[in-house]
Amino acid sequence: MLVDHHVLVTGATSGIGRSCARAFAAAGANLTVTGRRGERLAELAAELDGAVRTLTFDVTDRDATLAALADVPAPDVLVNNAGLASGLDPVQSGSFADWDAMLQTNVSGLLTVTRALLPKMVDRGRGHVINIGSIAGHEVYPGGAVYCASKHAVDALTKGLRLDLLGTGVKVSTVDPGMVETEFSTVRFHGDADRAARVYDGMDPLTPDDIAEAVVWVADRPRHVQVAEVVILAGAQASATQVHRRS
Ligand code: NDP
Ligand code: 8X3
Helix, strand or coil, X not given: CCCCCEEEECCCCCHHHHHHHHHHHHCCCEEEEEECCHHHHHHHHHHHCCCEEEEECCCCCHHHHHHHHCCCCCCCEEEECXXXXXXXXXXXXXXXXXXXXXXXXXXXXXXXXXHHHHHHHHHHCCEEEEEECCHHHXXXXXXXXXXXHHHHHHHHHHHHHHHHCCCCCEEEEEEEECCECCCHHHHHCCCCHHHHHHCCCCCCCECXXXXXXXXXXXXXXXXXXXXXXXXXXXXXXXXXXXXCCCC
């Protein structure tokens, strides 16, 4: 059902977004992929060797985002994936720069992209917004207050969008992963790869392909089926903080 569908994936230069792009391409979709690292997007487009449009912009730059998306036709599926955690500090010692990065990317950036594309989707009377939320949108953990707040906001935006779009033919879903090994932890720890690797010590994390498979499944339901929410944890996870590690 996804053959020749236009799928736009934000944050496709790495991790979950890149896996989503590959999985949608394998399902026959035409892709628009975005991110800040243009060379990574070019590599992905060359690898996929199909109808792939690449758009290099920073979702925290509202003018650049609106300009980049102005001439993009309505996607059948918009995967709002671009996002990050920055730091893992208590609020009393947290960094304003980290907070700004998370809130401007995960919340404002997602909103800007959505606001740019949604009128075209509503005009067509069809489409699907799939947000990548997180277990952090359902729970809060020490040092994660601001990241978790940003993902709780994504959860609220998913629910609010579904209310606002009722009757328009545009569906809204969220896919909320637990621990997925990507560049996420390296970014969170500002490039400290050893600390990032320790996050997954003694356990088997999810892979970005695990999440992409779920996203494609959500997108591929018949028109009368709207998956509201999918929460996916690693097998060794009972919650955001309860993780069984091999000794
Ligand atoms: P990665 O760091 O591997 O990928 C993040 C992607 O987001 C990159 O493609 C990056 O592209 C893009 N991105 C980040 N900031 C911006 C920006 N300002 N403008 C445009 N693109 C941006 O991490 P993941 O794949 O793990 O993360 C993807 C999503 O999944 C995020 O929303 C994250 O919160 C969520 N998530 C991740 C989990 C995990 O454990 N890994 C668990 C739950 C949710 P570039 O740097 O080229 O701009
Ligand atoms: C990423 C998963 O548990 O680090 O959203 O917040 S977690």
